Amino acid sequence: MSDTLQPDPNSKRQSRKAAASGWIGSALEYYDFFIYATAAALLFPQLFFPTDNPTVGIIVSLASFGVGYVARPIGAVVLGHLGDRHGRKTVLVYCMFLMGFSTLSIGLLPTYQQIGIWAPAILIFLRLVQGFAVAGEVSCASSMTLEHAPDGRRGYFASFTLQGVQAGQLLAAAVFLPLAQFMPADQFAAWGWRIPFLLSAVVLVAGWIIRREVHEAPVFTEAKTHAKPEKLPVVEVITQSWRDVLRVICMALSAVLAIVASVFGATYAVQPAYGIGFPSGVFMWIPVLGNLCAVVLIPFVGKLSDRIGRRPPVIVGVLCGGLLSFAYLYAISIHNLWLSLILSLLMWGVAYQGFNGVFPSLFPELFRTRVRVTGMAIGQNIGVACTAFLPALFVTIAPPGTENIPLKIGALTFGICAISAIAAFTTRETYRVRLKDLGDPNAVPMSKEEYERVQELSSRKPAMNVPQSVSVTRS
Numbered sequence: 001m002s003d004t005l006q007p008d009p010n011s012k013r014q015s016r017k018a019a020a021s022g023w024i025g026s027a028l029e030y031y032d033f034f035i036y037a038t039a040a041a042l043l044f045p046q047l048f049f050p051t052d053n054p055t056v057g058i059i060v061s062l063a064s065f066g067v068g069y070v071a072r073p074i075g076a077v078v079l080g081h082l083g084d085r086h087g088r089k090t091v092l093v094y095c096m097f098l099m100g101f102s103t104l105s106i107g108l109l110p111t112y113q114q115i116g117i118w119a120p121a122i123l124i125f126l127r128l129v130q131g132f133a134v135a136g137e138v139s140c141a142s143s144m145t146l147e148h149a150p151d152g153r154r155g156y157f158a159s160f161t162l163q164g165v166q167a168g169q170l171l172a173a174a175v176f177l178p179l180a181q182f183m184p185a186d187q188f189a190a191w192g193w194r195i196p197f198l199l200s201a202v203v204l205v206a207g208w209i210i211r212r213e214v215h216e217a218p219v220f221t222e223a224k225t226h227a228k229p230e231k232l233p234v235v236e237v238i239t240q241s242w243r244d245v246l247r248v249i250c251m252a253l254s255a256v257l258a259i260v261a262s263v264f265g266a267t268y269a270v271q272p273a274y275g276i277g278f279p280s281g282v283f284m285w286i287p288v289l290g291n292l293c294a295v296v297l298i299p300f301v302g303k304l305s306d307r308i309g310r311r312p313p314v315i316v317g318v319l320c321g322g323l324l325s326f327a328y329l330y331a332i333s334i335h336n337l338w339l340s341l342i343l344s345l346l347m348w349g350v351a352y353q354g355f356n357g358v359f360p361s362l363f364p365e366l367f368r369t370r371v372r373v374t375g376m377a378i379g380q381n382i383g384v385a386c387t388a389f390l391p392a393l394f395v396t397i398a399p400p401g402t403e404n405i406p407l408k409i410g411a412l413t414f415g416i417c418a419i420s421a422i423a424a425f426t427t428r429e430t431y432r433v434r435l436k437d438l439g440d441p442n443a444v445p446m447s448k449e450e451y452e453r454v455q456e457l458s459s460r461k462p463a464m465n466v467p468q469s470v471s472v473t474r475s
Contacts, residue, residue, distance in 0.1 A: 018144050018214055020210050021092060021144070024207045026168060027167050028203045028207055029099060029137045030168035034172040034173070035103075035200075036103075037266075039193055042180075046189070047189070047193075049112070067388075068131035069385040070385065072381035073381055075131065076135040078136075079135055079373075080136060082136070083373035088216060089144070091140045092136075093212065095133045097204070097208075099130060099133040100201065101129070107197025108198075109126070135377055139364070139380060142158050142376065143376065146158045147219045148217045154365070155306040156299060156302045159303075159358070160299065162356045162359070162360050167291075167295055170292065170295065179193070179195060219435055223370050237374050241439070244367065247379075247427050248366065248375070249379050249382045250419050250422070250423030252381075252382075253386060253420045254317075254352070255387045257318070258348065260394075261286075261328070264390070265329070265344075269332045269340070276333070286340060290345050290349035292349070297353045297357065310362040311424050311427060313358050314358050314424040318354065321417060324343055324346050325413040326414070328340065330406040362427070362430065365430035366427070366438075369438070371439075387416070397409070
């Protein structure tokens with residue numbers, strides 16, 4: 001009996017479009033994420049949350065950053081349902097337009113001085129819209145890319161979704177850096193900060209052009225045609241796969257590393273109340289270089305996970321990143337910009353990519369095709385939502401004037417990373433399980449020899465011109 005799924009006649013073209021769609025969608029999502037996070041740390045306390053107490057202003061501004069994650073679990077349920085019942089493409093296009101609308105609106109929003117309390121209220125509402133939209137982006141993009149990829153190379157192909165995430169952050173920094181560093185401070189605070197938000201329209205148009213022609217993967221079409229679901233996707237996931245959802249939630253907590261590097265680290269280094277005094281324009285180069293490393297490393301990590309498994313890179317990456325958070329914050333505390341740069345590269349640009357390069361394949365591989373988007377979306381977004389208010393919590397625990405800030409925040413960061421590593425250790429390996437058997441805890445993985453043959457056959461053709469699954473005959 002053959003395990004082969006008949007490939008779409010246009011599989012090469014559709015696979016490329018699916019990969020490009022996932023890449024550019026993730027780039028848009030995290031372009032928006034990064035510019036909001038940066039603005040919340042550097043500008044929004046003064047523009048939208050003015051107060052006589054600088055610490056309160058910083059906490060409220062960073063809390064507005066976290067508010068966007070409140071809507072993510074709701075978005076995960078709604079968009080996950082749509083993705084599993086009506087198709088990945090439908091959700092990807094929907095997310096694209098919601099995100100673009102909210103980001104452009106932030107760029108046009110009047111400040112507190114212009115319209116009073118309505119300014120922070122509208123800002124928080126738009127952040128909620130962003131949170132709802134992004135809830136389905138990575139899960140749908142990862143699932144679609146994974147379902148178009150061949151057995152034996154799913155980790156490599158799916159990793160490009162997260163490469164788009166890092167590229168989006170680079171794109172945001174490429175816009176923010178020149179403005180922050182070369183524009184007069186008063187003009188940048190008055191109107192220059194709006195430019196990065198308004199430029200998201202360019203990415204929105206590019207994403208629409210690519211996504212409107214993407215087709216669903218054959219494995220999804222087959223599941224939708226032959227399997228009539230008896231339960232809602234969210235009900236099936238919670239009742240049958242709750243252990244895997246819990247593992248995904250815990251592994252997603254490793255997002256704390258990105259928050260420490262880009263949000264709290266920026267606040268700690270730049271806000272006058274902390275007394276470090278790094279110039280905002282100079283400090284922004286640290287995450288830029290870290291993301292450059294990430295863009296290069298992520299595909300290699302994804303490919304490595306196709307060789308040695310999904311779990312080892314995740315476990316090693318998050319534990320090393322947690323340890324490096326102590327050193328990174330300490331370097332900021334002693335006003336050493338160059339040491340901060342090096343440690344940021346190691347923590348964010350290298351260690352954290354052990355998780356980033358693998359989770360776009362590992363998370364969706366834990367769930368069946370008919371509930372894949374829902375399972376990943378709920379787990380990932382609840383986990384990320386749990387880390388969303390950490391910047392405000394960090395400032396509350398270690399406000400300006402507090403001693404041993406690197407030790408306090410570093411210990412909390414490492415503890416969260418340890419939880420993530422334990423969850424990864426208890427997760428079953430999926431890299432040798434056939435595409436159509438994913439999500440079945442009792443699925444028999446391919447033997448090492450059979451898997452190596454599959455990899456050899458799939459690598460003989462160009463990367464994106466590979467059938468959905470290599471034919472393997474069972475005895």
